[in-house]
Amino acid sequence: MPVYIALLRGINVGGNKKLPMADLRTLCESLGFAGAQTLLQSGNVVFASPRADAEGIVRDLEAGIAARFGFESRVLLRARDQWAALIARHPFTPEQIAEPSKILVTFLLTAPDAAAIAALRAAHAGPEQVEVRGQEVYAYYPDGMGRSKLDNSFVERKLKTVGTGRNWNTVIKLLAEAAG
Numbered sequence: 001m002p003v004y005i006a007l008l009r010g011i012n013v014g015g016n017k018k019l020p021m022a023d024l025r026t027l028c029e030s031l032g033f034a035g036a037q038t039l040l041q042s043g044n045v046v047f048a049s050p051r052a053d054a055e056g057i058v059r060d061l062e063a064g065i066a067a068r069f070g071f072e073s074r075v076l077l078r079a080r081d082q083w084a085a086l087i088a089r090h091p092f093t094p095e096q097i098a099e100p101s102k103i104l105v106t107f108l109l110t111a112p113d114a115a116a117i118a119a120l121r122a123a124h125a126g127p128e129q130v131e132v133r134g135q136e137v138y139a140y141y142p143d144g145m146g147r148s149k150l151d152n153s154f155v156e157r158k159l160k161t162v163g164t165g166r167n168w169n170t171v172i173k174l175l176a177e178a179a180g
Contacts, residue, residue: 001034001048003080003178006061007107008043008073009164017071019043027064037177040170046177074162076107080178087175091131096140103168104145106137106152112159120158124150137163
């Protein structure tokens with residue numbers, strides 16, 4: 001049965017859109033997803049589903065969140081092998097990987113076109129290293145993320161799509177959860 005990793009955008013941030021992870025697991029199970037496991041409180045859930053229809057899974061999760069919790073949250077979904085592939089194709093050096101708290105992967109709803117990627121590059125002066133590969137933006141923050149202008153809203157605005165970021169530690173842990 002295919003295994004998926006779903007990322008919910010904008011929940012449990014600053015006291016807004018509160019969604020307990022136990023309730024998210026229950027929602028997933030009620031939708032027919034098996035073995036739902038969450039990681040952290042930021043809306044990361046791993047589950048198996050006999051369905052291969054990713055768009056339908058996303059639609060059902062988003063509708064279930066709205067119906068049960070009374071707010072909207074975009075869901076970004078990747079199959080386990082897609083997740084493993086995005087880790088394998090990262091652009092980071094071994095020295096950068098050794099500082100996982102300085103790495104962020106932003107998962108995009110749609111792959112940006114070449115013009116949007118060019119707009120991001122033109123508008124970004126650094127010092128962060130940014131690489132767009134498919135539906136992911138890989139960023140290394142040499143000075144940390146705290147004061148960087150390269151935040152989620154900047155990336156979404158320039159790439160003209162919705163995204164949600166996870167640090168490298170979380171990315172690796174989610175693959176481990178998905179591996180069983």
